[in-house]
Amino acid sequence: MVLVALEQEGVDVIFGYPGGANLPIYQALPDHPKLRHVLVRHEQGGAHMADGYARATGKPGVVIATSGPGALNLVTGLATAFMDSVPMIAITGQVASRTVGSDAFQESDVIGCTQSVTKHSYLVTHADDIPRVFAEAFHIATTGRPGPVLIDICKDAQQAVGEWEYTVCSALPGYRPAFEADLTQVETAAEMLANARRPVILAGHGVILSHAEAELLEIAERSGTPVGTTLLGVGGFPTRHPLALHMTGFMGTGWNIKAVQNADLLMMVGMRIDDRVTAKLSEWAPRAEHYVHVDIDASEMGKNVRPHLEVVADAKQALSAMKAFVKPPPPDRAEWLNQIEIWREEHPLKYTKSNGHLQPQDVLMDMYRRCKDEAIVVADVGQNQIWAALWWNYSKPGLFINSGGAGTMGFALPAAIGAKFGRPEKDVWCVAGEGGFVMTAQELSVAVEHKLDVKIVLLNNFSLGMVRQFQDDFYGGVRSQVDLTEMPDFVKLADAYGLKGRRVERFEDIAPALDEAQRTKGPFLIDFQIDPEANVYPIVPLGKGISDFWELPNGA
Numbered sequence: 001m002v003l004v005a006l007e008q009e010g011v012d013v014i015f016g017y018p019g020g021a022n023l024p025i026y027q028a029l030p031d032h033p034k035l036r037h038v039l040v041r042h043e044q045g046g047a048h049m050a051d052g053y054a055r056a057t058g059k060p061g062v063v064i065a066t067s068g069p070g071a072l073n074l075v076t077g078l079a080t081a082f083m084d085s086v087p088m089i090a091i092t093g094q095v096a097s098r099t100v101g102s103d104a105f106q107e108s109d110v111i112g113c114t115q116s117v118t119k120h121s122y123l124v125t126h127a128d129d130i131p132r133v134f135a136e137a138f139h140i141a142t143t144g145r146p147g148p149v150l151i152d153i154c155k156d157a158q159q160a161v162g163e164w165e166y167t168v169c170s171a172l173p174g175y176r177p178a179f180e181a182d183l184t185q186v187e188t189a190a191e192m193l194a195n196a197r198r199p200v201i202l203a204g205h206g207v208i209l210s211h212a213e214a215e216l217l218e219i220a221e222r223s224g225t226p227v228g229t230t231l232l233g234v235g236g237f238p239t240r241h242p243l244a245l246h247m248t249g250f251m252g253t254g255w256n257i258k259a260v261q262n263a264d265l266l267m268m269v270g271m272r273i274d275d276r277v278t279a280k281l282s283e284w285a286p287r288a289e290h291y292v293h294v295d296i297d298a299s300e301m302g303k304n305v306r307p308h309l310e311v312v313a314d315a316k317q318a319l320s321a322m323k324a325f326v327k328p329p330p331p332d333r334a335e336w337l338n339q340i341e342i343w344r345e346e347h348p349l350k351y352t353k354s355n356g357h358l359q360p361q362d363v364l365m366d367m368y369r370r371c372k373d374e375a376i377v378v379a380d381v382g383q384n385q386i387w388a389a390l391w392w393n394y395s396k397p398g399l400f401i402n403s404g405g406a407g408t409m410g411f412a413l414p415a416a417i418g419a420k421f422g423r424p425e426k427d428v429w430c431v432a433g434e435g436g437f438v439m440t441a442q443e444l445s446v447a448v449e450h451k452l453d454v455k456i457v458l459l460n461n462f463s464l465g466m467v468r469q470f471q472d473d474f475y476g477g478v479r480s481q482v483d484l485t486e487m488p489d490f491v492k493l494a495d496a497y498g499l500k501g502r503r504v505e506r507f508e509d510i511a512p513a514l515d516e517a518q519r520t521k522g523p524f525l526i527d528f529q530i531d532p533e534a535n536v537y538p539i540v541p542l543g544k545g546i547s548d549f550w551e552l553p554n555g556a
């Protein structure tokens with residue numbers, strides 16, 4: 001019943017790991033050849049694969065684990081998907097219903113442990129409930145603000161014979177996932193844009209999740225409004241567009257920060273306005289007279305910033321409705337756009353060149369020259385993530401995947417594998433620091449087993465770079481427990497897993513190594529040994545207002 005339900009919902013790939021409490025499901029698997037099961041090497045890897053699959057396809061990712069330790073290994077992956085609003089179905093085996101609460105072998109309170117990191121969860125004790133629960137779970141995971149739903153199924157329910165009747169769920173009592181934007185509100189928002197002297201639009205993950213990029217572009221162009229994005233919104237607005245402010249926030253671009261700090265109107269679409277966007281909240285956007293917040297989740301309204309105008313609706317629906325009311329910019333808009341151009345020139349993205357070390361930006365720019373706007377880039381967490389966000393010109397949505405809300409190290413490799421399963425026709429690059437990479441490196445076996453064309457770019461700086469930078473910049477240079485010189489030889493590690501690898505230490509060797517990676521069928525790893533002192537700039541010192549951002553003093 002579990003597997004037929006997955007087929008009914010159009011699932012084609014499941015990431016999973018068997019054990020005593022989910023064996024009945026695994027026993028039935030060979031009878032369902034349409035469901036491709038990927039045996040992961042650790043359940044956390046399975047959760048991130050399902051997440052990467054979902055982000056790359058827009059369809060819910062599915063992961064299966066056994067009870068107790070298997071299920072608990074999913075927690076970080078669920079939290080990662082939950083914070084980034086990614087649709088996922090996690091199926092866990094549970095001990096038999098009559099033994100629940102008896103400390104049975106491999107029993108744990110999975111619902112209790114995951115409740116705060118799932119959109120919803122079910123404990124199934126009767127087989128008859130399986131069809132209804134699955135239909136509801138898919139509905140909940142994929143509608144409104146998407147998120148992971150967990151289904152914990154007792155072993156006796158898996159073994160029982162039950163009534164089968166499957167109806168795809170399209171509504172649930174008490175669950176109103178989406179609201180139509182109120183037309184007066186969107187008209188007011190459009191008027192506010194037209195009347196503002198210094199408007200800025202900020203776009204978050206919600207724009208990408210709801211496919212609202214075309215509407216956003218049209219509104220920006222027709223109203224002459226500059227647009228910045230959050231980290232998860234990168235790609236929601238073309239980075240090289242004349243109105244693009246690029247990434248906002250704590251590690252955003254200088255001209256974006258200047259624009260936000262001087263804007264008189266901020267319209268924020270599909271985003272949470274969290275502390276990575278605002279830095280010290282009391283000093284954020286001090287000149288803003290009006291905030292407009294468009295989000296599908298009513299509970300986001302006023303959570304961090306109280307908007308003057310709340311539009312609770314799906315971003316695409318709200319922006320489509322708004323389009324009709326958008327007016328051309330007033331004549332003085334040119335002044336604001338000129339000012340932004342001046343800031344763009346005064347605060348360009350800079351990096352250190354020619355100091356004898358390999359620079360991460362040189363690696364990323366060479367990758368971009370090859371991939372243009374077509375490849376999927378899955379970044380890990382840390383400096384590598386911010387470099388990958390800033391030094392690649394994303395012009396389309398859905399090509400930059402990373403863990404923004406949770407910032408989960410170890411995300412990139414399994415998420416890249418999941419993305420490749422979902423979009424086999426796309427080139428998929430995994431960009432990671434060596435610290436995060438070794439957290440889930442065992443999933444290399446999955447890439448090798450399935451001959452997946454995933455290219456792994458390690459930006460190896462021999463330390464937990466982002467933490468090392470924080471210690472250097474904000475903690476008086478006391479480097480504490482960030483040294484990673486004792487690490488495996490990554491080329492030999494690749495060899496041990498059965499894939500090819502190269503080490504690159506010099507600028508001249510970047511291109512030949514990338515050539516080889518692209519020529520080689522299947523996975524390929526390049527250990528780029530980069531400048532161990534390379535830092536991410538701009539950055540806002542911890543606890544400071546966003547206007548206090550630091551830049552690289554003498555970069556090119």
Ligand SMILES: Cc1ncc(C[n+]2csc(CCOP(=O)(O)OP(=O)(O)O)c2C)c(N)n1
Binds near residue numbers: 383385409461465
């Ligand atoms: C699972 C997890 N543990 C700890 C952290 C805290 N953290 C954030 S960035 C970072 C350093 C990452 O180092 P590395 O993977 O080598 O990447 P780099 O910053 O050097 O690019 C750490 C420890 C985290 N984000 N996730």
